[in-house]
Amino acid sequence: MKRFAAIIFDMDGVIVDSEPLHQKAFETLFEELGKKHDHGIVFHEYYGRSDKVLLKDFIEKHRVPFELEDLTARKLKYFLHYLREHRPVFKELHALVPELAKHYKLGVASSNFRNVIDVVMDISGLRSHFNVIVGYEDIRFTKPDPEIYFTAAKRLGLRPSHCCVIEDAALGVQAAKMAGMTCIGLTTSLPAERLAQADFIAHDYAEVRRLLL
Numbered sequence: 001m002k003r004f005a006a007i008i009f010d011m012d013g014v015i016v017d018s019e020p021l022h023q024k025a026f027e028t029l030f031e032e033l034g035k036k037h038d039h040g041i042v043f044h045e046y047y048g049r050s051d052k053v054l055l056k057d058f059i060e061k062h063r064v065p066f067e068l069e070d071l072t073a074r075k076l077k078y079f080l081h082y083l084r085e086h087r088p089v090f091k092e093l094h095a096l097v098p099e100l101a102k103h104y105k106l107g108v109a110s111s112n113f114r115n116v117i118d119v120v121m122d123i124s125g126l127r128s129h130f131n132v133i134v135g136y137e138d139i140r141f142t143k144p145d146p147e148i149y150f151t152a153a154k155r156l157g158l159r160p161s162h163c164c165v166i167e168d169a170a171l172g173v174q175a176a177k178m179a180g181m182t183c184i185g186l187t188t189s190l191p192a193e194r195l196a197q198a199d200f201i202a203h204d205y206a207e208v209r210r211l212l213l
Helices: 019-032 049-063 070-085 093-101 116-126 147-156 172-176 205-212
Strands: 006-009 105-109 131-134 161-169 182-186 200-202
Touching: 006 147, 019 049, 019 070, 019 172, 049 070, 070 105, 070 116, 070 161, 093 105, 093 205, 105 147, 116 131, 131 147, 147 172, 161 172, 200 205
Parallel strands: 006 105, 006 161, 105 131, 161 182, 182 200
Antiparallel strands: none
């Protein structure tokens, strides 16, 4: 594997095993809205996308009399509660991230809100190792648009081709490749065949370590 100047981490499913908690938060919200069993949302189809994309589809599907911003805030409240309660940081990162920081610039590029990223950085204790953090508020277009990765590369002061992305979602892999970056597909959320656009597939962080160190 060629050497890079920077490693950019997606967050959900890469730094934290949070996809089950996102689903739990959405299900809590849907139950409140009387749609516990018939919400019609296939959660894995939204991996790598923002909450607002999913909730917009939910609102259009069911014509519920609630504003998008209201439902987004309510889901976020539940998710932050579950995140602080479960603290699902991938344990291998406590050793791996500081080691990677000795060799690369590091960044986070997540479609999630900045306050969620802040909670993840706090519960992980890894904030000091990341040179840049890009979140939902920093971009106009979410993945699979490559804007988020172009933004991260620009803030790192690097060409996209000098960056390697770690992604667990097919849309995120697509965004990284459209940005001209090398991508490692991490199978924490989806099977390898769903991440086929990635340059490399890693089934766990031991394989990531072998690729990058």
